[in-house]
Each structure stands twice: as C-alpha cells, then as structure tokens.
Amino acid sequence: MSTIAVAPGRGPDESAIRIPNYLNTGTTLRSWLLTTDHKRIALLYFASLTAFFFIGGAAAVVIRLELATPQGNLIGSDTYNRLFTMHGIVMVWFFLVPAVPNTICNFVVPLMLGAKDLAFPRINLLSWYLFMAGGLLTVASLVAGGVDTGWTFYTPLSTLFANSYVALAALGVIVVGFSSIATGLNFIVTVHKLRAPGLTWYRLPIFIWSLYATSVILVLGTPVLTIALVLLLVERILKVGIFDPALGGDPLLWQHIFWFYSHPAVYIMILPGLGVVTELVTCFSRKRLFGYKFVAWASIGIAVIGFLVWGHHMFVSGQSLFASLVFSFLSYVVAVPSAIKVFNWTATLHGGWIRFDAPMLYALGFIGLFTIGGMTGLFLAALAVDVHVTDTYFVVAHFHYIMVGGMVSAFFGALHFWWPKITGRMYPEYWARTAAALMFFGFNLTFFPQFILGYLGMPRRYHAYPPEYQVWHVLSSGGAVLLAIAYLMPLVYLTWSMFRGVRAGPNPWQATGLEWQTPSPPPKENFATTPVVVRGPYDYRDRAAHPQHG
Amino acid sequence: MSGRFRSVWLSWAALVALLAATTGLAYVPLGRAALPAALAVASVKAAVIVLVFMELARATGLTRIAAGAGLFWLCVLLGMPAIDYLNRAARPVTERTLYTSVSPPPRR
Amino acid sequence: MADARPAEQFASLDQQRDVAHAGMWVFLASETLFFGGLLAAYTVYRIWYPEGFAAASTKTDVVLGTINTAVLLTSSALMGAGVRVAEARGSGRAVGLLLLGTALLGLAFLGVKGTEYVKDAHDHLVPGYDFEFDERLRRGAELFFLLYFIMTGIHAVHLTVGILLVGAFAVRAWRGAFADRLEPVAIAGLYWHFVDLVWVFLYPLLYLNGRAG
Numbered sequence: 001m002s003t004i005a006v007a008p009g010r011g012p013d014e015s016a017i018r019i020p021n022y023l024n025t026g027t028t029l030r031s032w033l034l035t036t037d038h039k040r041i042a043l044l045y046f047a048s049l050t051a052f053f054f055i056g057g058a059a060a061v062v063i064r065l066e067l068a069t070p071q072g073n074l075i076g077s078d079t080y081n082r083l084f085t086m087h088g089i090v091m092v093w094f095f096l097v098p099a100v101p102n103t104i105c106n107f108v109v110p111l112m113l114g115a116k117d118l119a120f121p122r123i124n125l126l127s128w129y130l131f132m133a134g135g136l137l138t139v140a141s142l143v144a145g146g147v148d149t150g151w152t153f154y155t156p157l158s159t160l161f162a163n164s165y166v167a168l169a170a171l172g173v174i175v176v177g178f179s180s181i182a183t184g185l186n187f188i189v190t191v192h193k194l195r196a197p198g199l200t201w202y203r204l205p206i207f208i209w210s211l212y213a214t215s216v217i218l219v220l221g222t223p224v225l226t227i228a229l230v231l232l233l234v235e236r237i238l239k240v241g242i243f244d245p246a247l248g249g250d251p252l253l254w255q256h257i258f259w260f261y262s263h264p265a266v267y268i269m270i271l272p273g274l275g276v277v278t279e280l281v282t283c284f285s286r287k288r289l290f291g292y293k294f295v296a297w298a299s300i301g302i303a304v305i306g307f308l309v310w311g312h313h314m315f316v317s318g319q320s321l322f323a324s325l326v327f328s329f330l331s332y333v334v335a336v337p338s339a340i341k342v343f344n345w346t347a348t349l350h351g352g353w354i355r356f357d358a359p360m361l362y363a364l365g366f367i368g369l370f371t372i373g374g375m376t377g378l379f380l381a382a383l384a385v386d387v388h389v390t391d392t393y394f395v396v397a398h399f400h401y402i403m404v405g406g407m408v409s410a411f412f413g414a415l416h417f418w419w420p421k422i423t424g425r426m427y428p429e430y431w432a433r434t435a436a437a438l439m440f441f442g443f444n445l446t447f448f449p450q451f452i453l454g455y456l457g458m459p460r461r462y463h464a465y466p467p468e469y470q471v472w473h474v475l476s477s478g479g480a481v482l483l484a485i486a487y488l489m490p491l492v493y494l495t496w497s498m499f500r501g502v503r504a505g506p507n508p509w510q511a512t513g514l515e516w517q518t519p520s521p522p523p524k525e526n527f528a529t530t531p532v533v534v535r536g537p538y539d540y541r542d543r544a545a546h547p548q549h550g
Numbered sequence: 551m552s553g554r555f556r557s558v559w560l561s562w563a564a565l566v567a568l569l570a571a572t573t574g575l576a577y578v579p580l581g582r583a584a585l586p587a588a589l590a591v592a593s594v595k596a597a598v599i600v601l602v603f604m605e606l607a608r609a610t611g612l613t614r615i616a617a618g619a620g621l622f623w624l625c626v627l628l629g630m631p632a633i634d635y636l637n638r639a640a641r642p643v644t645e646r647t648l649y650t651s652v653s654p655p656p657r658r
Numbered sequence: 659m660a661d662a663r664p665a666e667q668f669a670s671l672d673q674q675r676d677v678a679h680a681g682m683w684v685f686l687a688s689e690t691l692f693f694g695g696l697l698a699a700y701t702v703y704r705i706w707y708p709e710g711f712a713a714a715s716t717k718t719d720v721v722l723g724t725i726n727t728a729v730l731l732t733s734s735a736l737m738g739a740g741v742r743v744a745e746a747r748g749s750g751r752a753v754g755l756l757l758l759g760t761a762l763l764g765l766a767f768l769g770v771k772g773t774e775y776v777k778d779a780h781d782h783l784v785p786g787y788d789f790e791f792d793e794r795l796r797r798g799a800e801l802f803f804l805l806y807f808i809m810t811g812i813h814a815v816h817l818t819v820g821i822l823l824v825g826a827f828a829v830r831a832w833r834g835a836f837a838d839r840l841e842p843v844a845i846a847g848l849y850w851h852f853v854d855l856v857w858v859f860l861y862p863l864l865y866l867n868g869r870a871g
Contacts, residue, residue, distance in 0.1 A: 115667065116666060116667045117666070117667035118667070119667065119677045119680075119681065120677075120681060121667060181685075181688050185681060185684045185685055185688065188612070188684050189612070189677055189680045189681045189684060192611065192612045192680060193612070193673060193676055193677045193680060194667070194668075194673075194677075216619065219684055219687060219688045220619060220620070220623045220687060220688065220691050221691070222688070223688050223689065223691040223692035223694075223695070224627060224691050224692070224694065224695045226692060226695075227692050227693075227694075227695030227696060228695055230808075230812075231695075231696075231699065231808070234804075234808065238786045239786055240785045240786035240800075240804055241785075241800070241801070241804075242699070242801070242804060247797065247800065247801075248706075248707070248796075248797030248798065248800065248801055249703075249801065250702065250703075250706070252634075253631070253698075253699060253702055253703075256630075256631045256634070256698070256702075257627075257631075257695050257698055257699070260626075260627055260630075260695075260698075307623065307626055308626060308630065310630075311630070311634065318638075319634050319638075320633075320634050320635075320636075320637035320638045320639065321637070321639070322633065322634075322637040323630075323633045323634035323637060326630075326633055327630075525666070530669070554742045554746070555739060555742060558735055558738045558739050558742060559735065559739075561735065561738070562731065562732065562734075562735035565731045565734075565735075566728060566731060566732075569724065569727055569728060569731065572861075572862060572866065573720075573724050573866065576720075576862070576866035576867075576869040576870060577869050577870055578870055579870040579871050580870065584867075584870060585867070588862035588863075588866055588867075589859075589862065591862070592858050592859050592861070592862050595731075595858045596855055596858055596859070599734060599851050599854060599855050599858065600851075600855065602738070603734055603735075603737070603738040603847070603851045603854075604847075604848055604851045604852075609683075611680075612680045612683065612684070613679065613680060613683045616680070616683040616684050616686070616687040617683065617687070619687055620686065620687035620688075620690035620691065621690070623687075623690075623691055623694070624690055624691065624694045624697075627691065627694045627695070627697075627698050628694065628697055628698050628701050631698055631701065631702055632701055632702070632705065635701075635702050635705045635706065636705060
C-alpha cells in the first residue's frame with residue numbers, strides 16, 4: 001500500500017517523479033482559498049499565525065527596549081499601555097490559542113485517526129475566514145490607535161474610562177471566538193466519529209487525548225467569553241450599567257465571567273503542548289509511554305478541574321474570602337494531573353535510547369520550563385503569597401514560562417517533528433538544534449530575572465521604574481534579543497528547507513502512528529486505503545532501535 | 551408509528567399542564583420556596599423537551615456526553631460565582647444601604 | 659438533492675447522519691454556556707437585589723408571556739411531529755405542513771414579543787433610554803430590565819434564525835427534497851427545541867418572580 005508510493009530520495013534534485021500529493025493537486029489561488037482539505041487549511045493557518053506572531057512579537061520588542069532604562073524615555077506611558085495590550089491580545093487569541101490546534105492538529109489529526117478529512121471540512125474553512133476577519137478587526141483597532149485596557153478588558157476601565165478602540169478590538173475577539181468554537185466542535189466530532197477501524201480510545205496517541213480536552217474547553221469556555229464581551233459592548237456603546245458600580249453593577253462580575261473562559265484558556269494554550277511532548281518523548285527515547293491511561297485521563301482531568309479555579313485571579317479584588325479559599329484549594333488540585341504528566345514523561349525517558357534531535361531538545365526544554373512555570377503557579381495559588389506578588393513581574397514570569405517557555409517550545413518541537421510530513425523535506429538538523437538551544441537560554445535569560453523583579457516588588461504594566469531594578473531589566477532585555485534571534489532562525493532555515501531540504505521518506509523518525517504510514521507529503525485523500533489498526537500506540541519496543549533519516 | 555406520535559402529543563399536553571401549574575404556583579405565597587418551585591417545574595419541562603422531543607432518551611455516546619457536559623458546566627458557571635456572592639462581607643451598594651441614603655443615586 | 663452518496667470524508671450515509679447529529683449536539687452544549695453567561699449575571703444580581711428584581715418582574719406582562727410560552731411549546735410539538743413523520747418516511751407534504759406550522763408559531767411569538775417591547779417602552783422600562791422606577795428599588799430594577807432585554811433579545815435572534823431555517827426546510831420538504839435524506843429535518847428540530855428550552859427557563863425567571871406578594 002502506501003509504503004511503496006515514495007522511495008526516500010537522496011538529494012534535493014530528485015523531483016523528477018511527480019507523485020500527486022496535496023500540494024501539487026491544484027495550484028491556483030482559488031484552489032487554496034476555497035479548499036476544504038484540512039492539510040491546506042492548516043497551511044493557511046500557519047501563514048496567518050506567523051504574521052500575527054511577529055506583530056505581537058514586535059510589540060514585545062518595543063516593550064523590552066523601553067524597559068532597558070528606568071526612565072520612560074523611549075515611549076510615553078499611554079503608548080506603552082497600548083503596546084502591552086496589543087501584545088497580549090494578539091499573542092493570546094491570534095497565536096497561542098490557535099497555535100497548535102489550528103495548524104499542527106488541523107494537519108495531523110485526520111492522519112493520526114486514519115480519516116480522509118475532519119468531520120466538517122467546510123466549517124473548518126469557515127473557521128479560517130472567521131479567524132482572519134477577527135484578526136483584521138483587531139489589527140484595525142491597532143492601526144486606528146490601539147487599546148489601553150490590557151488584554152483582560154477589566155471593567156469599568158474598559159467600559160467607562162478607556163478612550164481607545166476597545167469596541168473594535170472586543171468585536172475582533174468575539175469573531176475569533178466563533179472560529180475557536182467551530183474548530184473545537186470539528187475536532188470533538190472527528191475524534192468520536194471518524195476513527196479508523198480498530199482505533200479504539202486507548203489506542204489513540206496522547207496527542208489526540210490532549211486535543212480532545214482542548215476542544216472541550218474551546219467549545220464550552222469560548223461562548224462565555226463571547227457573552228461577556230457582548231455585555232461589555234452593550235455597556236460601552238449604549239451607556240447602560242451592567243458592571244458600573246455607580247449604577248449598581250459589580251465590576252467583579254466581569255472578572256468572574258471573563259476568567260471562566262480565560263483561565264481555562266491557559267489550558268487551551270498548554271494542553272496541546274502536553275500532547276506534543278508525549279509524542280516526542282516516546283519517539284526519541286524509543287519507549288512505550290509510562291502509564292498511558294494516567295496520562296490520557298490527566299488531560300481530561302485538567303480540562304474539567306481547569307474550569308474550577310478561575311477565582312485565583314481575583315484574590316485581591318474583593319472577592320469573598322470563602323470563595324478565595326475554595327478557588328485556592330482547587331488550584332492546588334489542578335496541579336496534580338499536570339504533575340502526573342511530568343512524572344510519566346520522566347519515567348518514560350528512564351532507560352530509554354534517547355536521541356537529541358531538535359524536536360527532542362524542544363521537548364526536554366519544555367519539560368523543564370513547564371515544571372518551573374507550574375511550580376511558581378503554586379506560589380500564586382497560595383492566598384498569602386499571592387497578596388505579595390499579585391500584579392508583579394512574578395506573575396508575568398510565571399505565565400510566560402507556561403505560555404512561551406512551554407507552549408512556544410512545544411509548537412516549535414511539533415513543527416520540526418512533523419515538518420517532513422508537511423513538506424516532504426527534512427529541516428537542517430544543525431541549525432535546528434542551535435535554534436532550540438538558543439531559544440532555551442534566551443528564554444531563561446529573559447524571564448528568570450522577572451521572577452526576581454516581581455519578588456522584589458516591581459509591578460507589571462509600568463513603563464518607568466526605580467533605578468535599583470535596572471540590572472534585572474537589562475538582563476531581561478538582553479535575553480529578549482537572543483530569543484528574537486532564536487525565533488527568526490527557523491523562519492529562515494525552514495523556508496530554505498521547503499525548497500532545498502533533503503527529501504524525507506514517509507517515516508524519517510521511524511515513529512509509530514498512522515500519520516507516518518502515508519507518503520510525505522500525503523496525498524490529497526490522506527490514505528490510499530483506509531488503514532486498519534491492530535496494536536496500541538507507542539509500540540516502539542519491537543521495532544528497530546535505529547531511527548534514521550530518509 | 552402512532553405510538554411515536556402519541557408520545558409527542560402526550561408530551562405537549564404535559565408541557566401545557568406544567569405551564570399552567572407553574573403560572574398558578576407563582577401566585578401562591580411560597581416565600582423563599584417560590585424560586586426552587588418554579589425552577590423545579592421548569593426542569594421537568596426541560597426534561598420532557600430534551601428526552602422526548604430531542605430524543606435524548608434514545609441517544610448514545612457523544613450526544614449524552616454533550617448534554618451532560620453542557621449541564622455540568624452550566625452548573626459550574628452559575629454555582630462558583632454564587633459561592634462568592636453569597637459570602638461577600640461587603641457589597642458596594644445594597645438595597646439596605648439605599649433605603650437609608652439621603653441622596654438619590656447618581657444618574658448619567 | 660436526492661443524492662444517496664455520503665460526502666467524501668465519510669464511509670457511509672449512516673456515519674454522515676451520525677456526525678451531523680453529533681455536531682448539532684456539541685453546538686447546543688456550546689450555546690448552553692452562551693446563555694449561561696447571562697444566567698450567571700442574573701443569578702448574581704438577583705442575590706444582590708432580591709426586592710428590586712421582584713418588583714421589576716411584576717412589571718412585565720405575564721399574560722402575554724404565558725401565551726408566548728404556550729405558543730412556543732406548541733411549536734416544539736409540531737416540530738417533533740414533523741421530525742417523526744420524516745423519520746417514518748411519511749409524506750413530504752405532511753412534513754412541510756408541520757414545519758410551516760412550526761415556523762408560523764415562531765413568527766407569532768416574535769409578534770407578541772414585539773408588542774411587549776412597545777408596551778415596555780411606553781411604561782418607561784427601557785434602561786439607558788427611558789427608565790423610571792421607585793428610587794429605592796431602582797438599581798435592581800434597572801439591572802433586571804437590562805438583563806430582560808438582553809436575554810429576550812438574544813433569544814429572539816436565535817428564534818429568528820430558527821424560523822428562517824425551519825421555513826426554508828418546510829418549502830423543501832413540501833417539494834419532496836428530503837424524500838431519502840431526512841437528517842437535516844431532525845437537526846433543525848434539535849435547534850428549534852433548544853431555543854424552546856431556553857425560553858422554558860427565561861419564563862419563570864423573567865415573568866413569574868414576585869407575583870405572589
């Protein structure tokens with residue numbers, strides 16, 4: 001069947017035989033913009049997300065430049081507010097939330113399931129157009145003059161006082177939310193209904209379990225954000241009081257319904273990363289996953305318990321002490337399934353035949369950074385400690401360890417791992433390892449000093465600060481330069497490898513999983529014949545222990 | 551086939567009867583029990599609609615998960631903020647303080 | 659339209675029907691949480707302003723509200739009957755008539771609701787536009803009416819979508835479009851029943867609170 005379709009080539013010029021694949025079947029612009037092929041839609045998302053990542057990143061660059069000196073001498077405080085708000089909005093909703101689900105998952109999930117496409121291919125395309133529409137609205141608010149409320153749109157600042165383009169940005173977030181819901185719905189139904197014969201739940205890769213948990217949050221959390229933003233728009237535009245204390249409302253109600261979505265949204269951002277790392281750790285240590293069922297159900301556990309902890313964002317807001325205690329306790333509970341995953345990865349590594357290819361470097365970096373991010377999360381879940389570090393750089397460092405150190409590492413790990421499947425070409429290993437190492441060091445240099453800054457009392461969201469903090473800010477800004485270089489490197493060498501990379505065979509990593517049993521790049525219909533699954537996932541023990549590049 | 555139609559019309563009759571019951575109950579001075587009573591009737595109506603009209607009773611798998619998850623998460627969304635609001639030590643402005651305030655609340 | 663082959667991503671028509679059904683249920687779970695945000699706001703402010711909410715609730719038109727509830731419940735029964743005729747491979751015209759009845763009752767509901775809105779405006783009950791109330795209860799009452807308009811408004815938007823959907827399906831069913839492909843009717847039915855379900859909870863929360871005293 002599919003294994004004879006592509007013989008592993010040796011050089012970049014061996015393109016004489018044009019085997020039909022999803023890339024060369026139809027090359028007009030129309031065939032891309034109206035495609036319902038999940039693989040092409042994934043590439044549309046890749047292109048758009050890359051653009052948004054660099055818009056958000058550009059804002060971060062200016063922020064770090066400004067913070068290199070204690071005086072606010074590069075930009076004014078108002079511009080600074082607009083920059084960090086735009087950085088947050090773009091990075092959260094236009095990069096981190098869709099990062100893995102809409103790009104990597106869109107591409108590999110039907111392949112992993114042995115399906116021809118997602119359950120609703122047209123809804124998948126629609127979700128990309130909604131994403132772009134939401135993105136355009138948000139970029140329009142940026143061009144018009146920006147938003148200065150922070151990405152959290154706290155009331156009554158956002159409804160009564162902010163004289164920036166709040167409504168436009170909120171509308172953009174509402175629209176991108178519809179895209180999220182469509183994506184989540186599509187994945188849930190696909191995982192339930194489109195699995196290949198023999199692919200039972202406990203034979204699914206953990207990546208699918210993680211994505212399923214992510215989708216549950218997307219489908220059940222996002223509508224609450226939508227209605228919260230609708231209420232915000234009603235209050236802001238019609239000048240009525242829903243959250244306005246002067247008219248009897250409660251600003252904390254906004255925080256409750258906003259964080260009902262936005263805390264689980266953190267798990268939207270990290271859960272796919274946890275799935276990616278599971279795939280990488282097993283493949284590059286040539287071992288079965290330790291404690292498969294625990295890791296699988298831990299994903300679901302995170303998705304459920306993750307919805308019960310949002311009040312830990314509100315410990316100093318005037319929330320009742322009893323509620324704070326409940327939320328604090330539950331925040332400790334949600335750390336348990338996350339810890340299960342870390343322990344099980346470590347146990348999987350134990351005694352494995354470990355190879356340090358670039359995806360594995362990203363995965364190992366992820367485990368370390370995710371652990372630091374998670375542990376500092378426990379500090380913040382403790383009521384008394386949180387009072388000291390609320391709204392300081394400690395919080396900033398904590399969530400960047402999870403989202404940037406964790407999720408962005410996982411995104412790049414996944415990108416490198418599945419790059420040969422997506423493009424049919426290998427990336428240059430040396431440069432990839434260099435970028436992975438640089439990303440790890442640059443990241444730590446950028447964000448570890450921020451833990452110290454926060455502990456010393458430096459509040460977030462200020463563009464000027466007392467001079468005694470300068471040394472930490474300079475370290476952080478210096479690290480940000482390294483980080484920026486590490487992010488630009490893949491853009492260059494991956495683009496190069498699309499045209500000049502060594503051709504990859506169907507399975508360059510000798511990995512298990514259905515996606516590796518079809519040619520790279522896959523044909524439009526994914527599989528010549530529907531595969532039948534007869535064994536469990538991560539069946540590495542019986543295989544040749546020597547993975548080799550095709 | 552007629553049996554399946556009978557279930558539709560019987561359900562309709564039950565729903566209208568429950569509507570009459572809940573409307574009537576609203577005029578009975580039940581005090582604090584009024585809201586639970588009204589919500590109980592509404593829940594029975596909802597059960598009829600979901601089980602018979604939406605055929606959840608005959609459904610399997612994902613349908614039941616979706617229905618159950620929707621209900622569970624709705625309870626979380628209503629319950630967890632209620633934990634906060636029922637235990638607040640101070641409210642910004644309450645009806646009690648308003649009764650005693652001299653000046654009318656600010657208007658825009 | 660009478661095309662008996664599944665779309666390319668499916669192995670069989672059964673799987674396709676299953677998938678469409680499942681998709682609608684997952685969507686409705688999402689919708690539940692969408693309305694849930696409004697119910698959470700209602701819960702919180704009712705805890706804060708029990709008297710204001712009760713006083714405001716008695717200003718709504720309970721007669722029209724009750725009639726409307728009955729109208730919507732009846733429309734759901736017609737829809738349910740339509741789905742059952744379709745499932746039993748009954749006559750397309752019967753399905754078309756039942757669906758037409760459903761859509762017309764939906765329109766009637768919107769008409770009554772519009773009348774209520776006009777009456778509310780006349781009674782100075784529109785926050786942000788023209789709102790007059792006993793000063794001591796004003797804050798709770800104003801929040802109540804704000805939520806009343808947002809909740810019933812969003813419900814009406816959903817109902818309008820349902821009317822367009824069911825109306826279009828009525829015409830197609832009458833013309834025999836669903837002769838051997840009936841799942842769209844059942845799926846439209848699920849949506850319609852859900853909109854009814856939302857109203858079943860809005861009715862006691864918005865119309866019946868505080869009637870006894």
